[in-house]
Amino acid sequence: MEILDKALTRKDFFKGMLALTVPLSAATGFGPDLAAAESATTPDVSSKQSSFRSVKDYGAAGDGITDDTAAIQSAFQSNAVIFFPAATYLTSKSLNLISLTNVHIQASGAVIKNSTLNTQTIQMSSCQFITVTGGKFIRSAAITASSPSNQACFTISHCTDVIVQNVLIDGSPGMGVNIQNGVGIKILNNIIRNTTRDGIYSHYSVNTIYSGNYLENITDDALSMHDYGINAAKQNIISLGYPQAGNSLIVNNRIRNAVRGIASIGLQALTISNNIIDHVVNNGIIVFNTAKSFEGPNTYVQDVIISNNIVSYACQKNGISLLGSVSRDNSQGGDGKAAITAGSFGADYQFETQNIRLANVSVTGNMVVASGADGYFLNAIDGLSFSNNVARNCNTSPFPPHTGYIMEFWYCTGLNAFNNSVIDTASPSNTVAGFRTWDTSGCIGGWTVAGSAGMRGFVVHPNSTSTPTSLY
Secondary structure, eight states: OEEESSOOOHHHHHHHHHHHSOOOOTTTSSSOOHHHHHHHHOOOHHHHOOOEEEGGGGTOOOEEEEEOHHHHHHHHTTOSEEEOOSSEEEESSOEEEESOEEEEEEOTTOEEEESOSSSOSEEEESOEEEEEEOOEEEESSOOOTTSOSSOOSEEEESOEEEEEESOEEEEESSOSEEEESOEEEEEESOEEEEESSOSEEEESOBSOEEESOEEEEEEEEEEEEEOOOOGGGOHHHHHTTOSSSEEEEEESOEEEEEEEEEEEESOEEEEEESOEEEEESSOSEEEEEETTTOOOTTOOOEEEEEESOEEESOSOTTOEEETTEEEOOOOTTBTTSEEEEEEEEOTTSBGGGOOSOEEEEEEESOEEESOSSEEEEEESEEEEEEESOEEESOOOOSSSOOOOEEEEEESOEEEEEESOEEEEOOSSOOOSEEEEEESOOEEEESOEEEESTTOEEEEEETTOOOOOSOOO
């Protein structure tokens, strides 16, 4: 490990990263141009349909007492712009959109109340050009930690060009939005809270956008995108020329109170940018491969950008209350080791047993505040750029022992780490050193360590093969 006394120039840093990443914005070549991305596949309702139908035309009462399931289902089959007048509509079964094209649901001001915890609210399958705009989606019964966890509010399966926007989901006995084998699915400007699984989840999907969403009280990952590497399960995207899930954006979201903020397994070309995350049990952001979930040999994390995110109060070993139950970070020797993590983990979710490497990862311009564990942990990455990141008052867990390190790089090659800052004003402080490298090659320079007396800048362990079983 070469430690330099001057920083890599910004020009050289971006020149290297631009060569590694898949362009997601024609405007910048490096970051998302959301306006262009969203308008590119947004259906032109006026040119494709002139038929506007109210669900009340099909017999929906909208009194919050009468079961309106059959009436709403009939309206959905009409291939029209479906309008929900402001009222409360009670449903008792899943509302299904199957093999439909150009159905647009306008529910602003309406409440759709699912009377049971044992069905999904809306299920789409093999559809194209579907939009859902507005509406409050709730359940008759309160959601608690013991509620079912397999009944999403929205399930979107094998669909193309679907938009869910400006929706409020308040209580789901499962995921808020569950996307499976999707192409061009956009989840925009929604409020999702009180779910017993992920807030917004996708697997084996490409060209997916999560933007402008607010998520709170999520008892799993608030936002997740995964590819588990099983070819038989992702034939939909393979048939369209995508061997791997990805080419996706998670940007401009706000997350508060969740088990994890943003999590992704096995994606290619993923940008996670400008998100604000606070009070999460484990990671604020984690992008990883793992032998436990990773069952296929042909999918691994590559070409990922993690930039300009703010994560505070992550890795809370003392716990966070979610839906009436306290969850604690009991995995600080593995996938719960840092507020922002990119790496490879073994079947036991411990980083020492990693076996599937990541490639071409950029972590830039992020800030971590008051993490109970490390601020940043990067391991098993070939081609890591790590610059202009800040960690303030981390390693705060009241439960010893502590690693004492804030930014760690393990088993990486091609590391370029410049202009990063560690600030520790806590008293007493658990910090030993701002940075630690372990069996890592590359360059580090332009770093700043400030605060606690006696805190060292670097601890370097070249070519070490002896690692502890657990660091916490």
